[in-house]
Amino acid sequence: MRELPSRASTGATVRPTVGGMKATNLATLYDLPNLDWSSVESALDAGIPQAPGSGGPNRHTCWLSTSNPDGSPHVTAIGALWTQGAFWFETGPSTRKARNLDHDPRCALSVALDGHDLVVEGTAHRVTDPATVAELARIWGEDWPCRVDDSGIALTADFSAPSAGPPPWHVYRIDARAMTALATTAPGGATRWTV
Numbered sequence: 001m002r003e004l005p006s007r008a009s010t011g012a013t014v015r016p017t018v019g020g021m022k023a024t025n026l027a028t029l030y031d032l033p034n035l036d037w038s039s040v041e042s043a044l045d046a047g048i049p050q051a052p053g054s055g056g057p058n059r060h061t062c063w064l065s066t067s068n069p070d071g072s073p074h075v076t077a078i079g080a081l082w083t084q085g086a087f088w089f090e091t092g093p094s095t096r097k098a099r100n101l102d103h104d105p106r107c108a109l110s111v112a113l114d115g116h117d118l119v120v121e122g123t124a125h126r127v128t129d130p131a132t133v134a135e136l137a138r139i140w141g142e143d144w145p146c147r148v149d150d151s152g153i154a155l156t157a158d159f160s161a162p163s164a165g166p167p168p169w170h171v172y173r174i175d176a177r178a179m180t181a182l183a184t185t186a187p188g189g190a191t192r193w194t195v
Contacts, residue, residue, distance in 0.1 A: 026180070026190035035116075035191040040181045043113040044082040045149035064089065065108040066124075074100055077162050080109060081140060087120060087174040088127075088136055090146075090155050092165025101126075101172065109174055115185050120178040128153050133171050 007110050025034045048060040062080035065073055074096055078089045087109050091098050101107065105123040112118075128131055130152040137155055146157040146169075154168030176195060183189040 021179075021193040021195055024192045024194070026192055027188065032187060032189040035183055035189045037181075037191075037193055040113070040116050040179075041085075043115055043117075046114070048080070048111060048113065053061050060111050060113065062087070062089070062109055064097060065110070066097050067104050067106065068096070068100060069103050077161075078163070079140075079144070079161060080110075080111070081121060081136065083136075083139055086176070088171060089124075089172050089174075090136075090140075090160075090169040092162065092167065092169050094103075095151060095163065095165040098170065099164075104160045107174065112184070115183065116176060117182045117184060119180045120176050121178045121180075122174045124173075124174050125174040127171040127173055136171055138160065 021037065023034045023037070025032070048062065061077050063075055064078045064080070065075045068074050076097055078091070078097070080087045080089045082088075093099075100126050101124050105125060106121075107124045108119055108121045110117070110119045127136075130148070133153050133155070134148050140146050140155070144157065144160070146155045146160070148154070149168050151154040151168065154170050156167040156169070160167070160169060178192060178194045180192040181190065
């Protein structure tokens with residue numbers, strides 16, 4: 001694990017926290033304490049509804065940022081799933097995001113949750129374990145009628161978001177290396193956790 005800069009060099013307070021993560025308080029300017037990762041995780045565990053037509057304050061869009069081969073950014077909305085302590089998404093191999101991740105797996109995902117805005121930075125890896133793909137199809141299947149295709153390592157369905165491209169849709173897991181949350185309710189706060 002990489003050591004974080006000291007407060008003297010960044011103006012931020014670095015403290016150890018849960019699960020081997022280190023927390024950096026980004027709100028010391030306002031004399032606010034570190035946010036508690038468990039409150040962010042609770043918001044994620046409560047679900048991030050993204051079903052089309054659900055609209056309103058309880059609909060949350062996840063945005064995935066990848067890098068084009070020329071280094072320019074590419075940002076697109078995705079139907080991400082939070083489970084097993086990670087974000088997962090699916091996309092077809094011909095999409096720009098899939099091609100970008102084949103070239104450079106580094107990415108960032110952002111979402112506005114109830115009480116927090118969250119950015120997760122890490123690497124996205126294609127999942128090829130049939131049991132994991134089947135379990136994720138089961139979870140996604142609660143809101144979207146997808147199923148595992150004949151290959152056993154990709155998904156198919158009668159429909160998906162246009163940005164997912166045509167099936168088969170491969171499953172990706174984002175392995176986080178840093179998460180930054182901004183509290184959107186009083187008293188506020190901002191914290192960055194690194195793994």
